[in-house]
Amino acid sequence: xxxxxxxxxxxxxxxxxxxxxxxxxxxxxxxxxxxxxxxxxxxxxxxxxxxxxxxxxxxxxxxxxxxxxxxxxxxxxxxxxxxxxxxxxxxxxxxxxxxxxxxxxxxxxxxxxxxxxxxxxxxxxxxxxxxxxxxxxxxxxxxxxxxxxxxxxxxxxxxxxxxxxxxxxxxxxxxxxxxxxxxxxxxxxxxxxxxxxxxxxxxxxxxxxxxxxxxxxxxxxxxxxxxxxxxxxxxxxxxxxxxxxxxxxxxxxxxxxxxxxxxxxxxxxxxxxxxxxxxxxxxxxxxxxxxxxxxxxxx
Amino acid sequence: xxxxxxxxxxxxxxxxxxxxxxxxxxxxxxxxxxxxxxxxxxxxxxxxxxxxxxxxxxxxxxxxxxxxxxxxxxxxxxxxxxxxxxxxxxxxxxxxxxxxxxxxxxxxxxxxxxxxxxxxxxxxxxxxxxxxxxxxxxxxxxxxxxxxxxxxxxxxxxxxxxxxxxxxxxxxxxxxxxxxxxxxxxxxxxxxxxxxxxxxxxxxxxxxxxxxxxxxxxxxxxxxxxxxxxxxxxxxxxxxxxxxxxxxxxxxxxxxxxxxxxxxxxxxxxxxxxxxxxxxxxxxxxxxxxxxxxxx
Numbered sequence: 041x042x043x044x045x046x047x048x049x050x051x052x053x054x055x056x057x058x059x060x061x062x063x064x065x066x067x068x069x070x071x072x073x074x075x076x077x078x079x080x081x082x083x084x085x086x087x088x089x090x091x092x093x094x095x096x097x098x099x100x101x102x103x104x105x106x107x108x109x110x111x112x113x114x115x116x117x118x119x120x121x122x123x124x125x126x127x128x129x130x131x132x133x134x135x136x137x138x139x140x141x142x143x144x145x146x147x148x149x150x151x152x153x154x155x156x157x158x159x160x161x162x163x164x165x166x167x168x169x170x171x172x173x174x175x176x177x178x179x180x181x182x183x184x185x186x187x188x189x190x191x192x193x194x195x196x197x198x199x200x201x202x203x204x205x206x207x208x209x210x211x212x213x214x215x216x217x218x219x220x221x222x223x224x225x226x227x228x229x230x231x232x233x234x235x236x237x238x239x240x241x242x243x244x245x246x247x248x249x250x251x252x253x254x255x256x257x258x259x260x261x262x263x264x265x266x267x268x269x270x271x272x273x274x275x276x277x278x279x280x281x282x283x284x285x286x287x288x289x290x291x292x293x294x295x296x297x298x299x300x301x302x303x304x305x306x307x308x309x310x311x312x313x314x315x316x317x318x319x320x321x322x323x324x325x326x327x328x329x330x331x332x333x334x335x336x337x338x339x
Numbered sequence: 340x341x342x343x344x345x346x347x348x349x350x351x352x353x354x355x356x357x358x359x360x361x362x363x364x365x366x367x368x369x370x371x372x373x374x375x376x377x378x379x380x381x382x383x384x385x386x387x388x389x390x391x392x393x394x395x396x397x398x399x400x401x402x403x404x405x406x407x408x409x410x411x412x413x414x415x416x417x418x419x420x421x422x423x424x425x426x427x428x429x430x431x432x433x434x435x436x437x438x439x440x441x442x443x444x445x446x447x448x449x450x451x452x453x454x455x456x457x458x459x460x461x462x463x464x465x466x467x468x469x470x471x472x473x474x475x476x477x478x479x480x481x482x483x484x485x486x487x488x489x490x491x492x493x494x495x496x497x498x499x500x501x502x503x504x505x506x507x508x509x510x511x512x513x514x515x516x517x518x519x520x521x522x523x524x525x526x527x528x529x530x531x532x533x534x535x536x537x538x539x540x541x542x543x544x545x546x547x548x549x550x551x552x553x554x555x556x557x558x559x560x561x562x563x564x565x566x567x568x569x570x571x572x573x574x575x576x577x578x579x580x581x582x583x584x585x586x587x588x589x590x591x592x593x594x595x596x597x598x599x600x601x602x603x604x605x606x607x608x609x610x611x612x613x614x615x616x617x618x619x620x621x622x623x624x625x626x627x628x629x630x631x632x633x634x635x
Contacts, residue, residue: 097349099349105355143435143437143438144437144438144440144506145433145435145438145441146430146433146435146440146441146444147426147429147430148432148433149429164429165422165423165426166421166422166423166424166426166429166430167421167422167426168420168421168422168430169357169358169359169420169422170438170439170440170503172357172358173354173355173357173508173509173512173622174506174507175354175355175508176508177353177354178352178353178354178508179355180355181355182358183422184358184422211421211422213422300630301348302348303347303348303351303353305353309508310508311506311507311513312437312506314505314506314507315437315439315502317517318439318501318502318505318506318516318517318520321501321516321517321519322498322499322501322502322520322524323498324521325494325498325501325521325525326498326524329375329494329497329498329525329528330378330381330382330494332528332551332555333382333548334382336547336551337382337383337386337387337544338386339547
């Protein structure tokens with residue numbers, strides 16, 4: 041399986057659920073995906089606000105955020121023989137099958153497309169910030185103005201001259217769109233298009249899942265025994281549309297250890313799991329407060 | 340299994356910290372005081388019925404005024420916290436039962452409407468209007484209905500904010516998803532009684548309500564901020580977050596016993612306000628230290 045660059049697809053017209061599969065065993069850490077994403081989507085600079093993983097790391101973007109929709113993680117670990125092992129993985133919004141951000145949105149700005157991706161309608165979002173605390177993967181964020189304080193906190197970085205200027209889209213929530221605008225045109229997402237090693241695969245989710253199983257088995261046969269598929273089936277998001285093969289965890293472990301290593305939740309829990317308990321507690325408090333008031337008045 | 344301690348990726352937090360600023364904790368407090376004020380008004384009116392109509396004694400009037408003041412200030416705080424304040428009304432384009440943020444806005448809308456109507460009603464001016472005179476008989480049941488709706492919206496306004504925090508990915512918040520609405524509701528009830536006391540109401544019922552709130556807060560005080568869960572990973576939880584439970588229990592109960600209700604009426608709401616700030620602070624720290632090692 042490989043990305044069909046230059047060929048037109050009609051997934052949008054046919055309503056085919058699409059997704060990503062990211063494979064760290066193919067990733068060379070070139071960050072072409074990050075650049076392509078920024079370029080195509082015209083994502084502004086975050087002023088380096090999320091930078092500085094550490095002076096020895098090649099990771100300069102640090103984290104996914106409102107202005108970083110693709111992020112290549114650099115992990116240094118060791119093989120069983122004690123040899124250094126340098127791993128890369130391009131992280132992105134997971135486009136959850138049941139998305140916490142979408143359910144939390146009070147304006148209806150967050151919606152699901154016919155290809156199964158989750159989008160923020162920038163014309164509708166009023167920047168309430170509730171999606172930010174509703175994403176179990178810590179992806180979506182509100183775009184703020186990079187402040188001098190944040191910029192100044194990054195060692196060796198002079199405060200940017202534009203720090204007090206307005207940023208495009210300021211105040212709204214942003215994240216990966218799975219390049220919906222490109223898909224409408226029959227093109228594959230910019231990151232997958234730019235990926236030189238097909239580490240980022242784009243295609244119909246059904247095909248990707250099938251290919252992922254084959255890929256993990258192939259990796260096992262070739263000696264990469266710790267390869268596992270991270271597909272969000274644990275937890276309550278009912279699966280994710282941006283899956284990845286993870287390596288570096290314990291052999292035989294079901295994605296848990298590897299998820300820890302890559303900073304992914306091993307049990308992604310969208311907050312709707314807490315709705316019933318919290319609301320029943322609130323309603324109970326309403327009743328008890330009324331009873332308490334009544335007693336205070338009649339006694 | 341490897342012995343490597345799971346610490347996540349480069350110590351980066353697993354979930355994003357809340358972006359909310361000071362307006363939100365202040366709104367939690369103001370909305371709570373206004374909301375529980377209207378509940379007190381409702382119960383006061385209904386508990387002291389006369390001739391089939393709710394009593395509109397000075398306490399009820401004062402409660403309605405406090406509620407209306409809160410109904411004016413609350414949206415201002417909410418709007419000012421938005422990333423795009425001009426688009427506040429987009430909130431009213433959806434009724435999303437799965438989003439406590441959406442439900443909260445609708446509760447606030449209902450609350451504002453009812454408290455506005457009640458303000459007109461308790462000031463008695465419409466009763467004197469010639470158009471209203473023929474329907475004077477319906478005013479009693481209408482007042483009763485308004486008070487019941489107001490009490491319900493008010494109590495929901497004071498408690499839903501706990502749900503708003505509880506239904507999130509922030510560990511310190513969702514771990515306390517049951518406790519938060521109870522705590523916010525009780526803190527609001529006591530604060531509403533305190534504010535009414537400070538505004539010169541000497542109704543003994545208010546002192547009783549304050550006692551109820553103090554007792555309730557004492558019941559959950561030691562648990563009200565689950566510092567232990569956060570502190571295990573983060574020593575940066577500031578000491579002032581310990582203050583609210585003290586202010587709302589001991590520092591309020593002692594003046595009450597000594598016959599100084601005004602002191603208690605200052606201490607309790609201070610604790611209540613500070614507690615909302617503490618929960619936001621603890622939530623932020625909790626997010627910053629969330630790693631995939633934390634499986635809950």
